[in-house]
Amino acid sequence: MRQIHLDTVRAALALENFDSLAAQRQMAPQPRSLRRSPKQPGQSRQAGVLTLLFPAATGLSLVLIRRAENPHDIHSRQIGLPGGAQEPGETPVQTALRETREELGIHHTIDLLGTLTPLYIPPSDFEVHPVVGYVDIHPRWKPDTSEVAGVLECPLAWLLDDNHKVFEDWDWHGDTLHVPWYNVHGHQVWGATAIILSEFEQRVRCVLDQHANPV
Secondary structure, eight states: OOOOOOOHHHHTTOOOSOOOOHHTTTTSSOOOOOOOOSOOOOOOOOEEEEEEEEETTTTEEEEEEEEEEOOTTTTTOOEEEEEEEOOOTTOOOHHHHHHHHHHHOOOOEEEEEEEEOOOOTTTTTTEEEEEEEEOOOOOOOOTTTTEEEEEEEEEGGGOOOGGGGEEEEEETTTEEEEEEEEEEEEEEHHHHHHHHHHHHHHHHHHHHHHHHHHO
16 A cells, blocks of 8 residues: 655645546536535535544544434434534634534544535535644544544545545436545545545645656
8 A cells, every 4th residue: 555654745735736626526516516616605604524534553544424313414324524513603613623522522632634615505504624734643533422423533545545445426416426436445435525634635746746757
């Protein structure tokens, strides 16, 4: 499995003139809008999520959560990144860090590495701001069981392994939806989470390719 180092991640997040929209589309269900229509009334709600990296035996890894069952949450039972709705007075980064600490019960210092491109989620009318952070030890997860039903650790290198990607046509409320998803330990990581991870993946690929083929 390909090893990815923290310096590679930092360089990936700092890339200039990177086509984030094209990167997001690679793992986006089709048809799907990635941006809110300017004709839509009002303003979207704001949220922050965290791609939290940490060292593991398999190399640099990230954490995903399986959300607890909640009849009032359209994302109930799905696999996602820790995070949630922004509270008054918060920045997206503060939201992502607070929600991660609450959901996973960790108290380690989180080093902020950078951010990814905000993403619009049509069903809930949320604009999600993805943040990337790092802790220098393997955390001991203490999930809040009212919000989190399970914790998944995913080696970062898995995102670059096409054997862990699946492309299917789903029947979605009577329509056909072409759905790409990451297979993480048999779990389907799709939708907004897959779109966010796709941009992250393509940024890392870009840096690795630059190192492999220097000008």
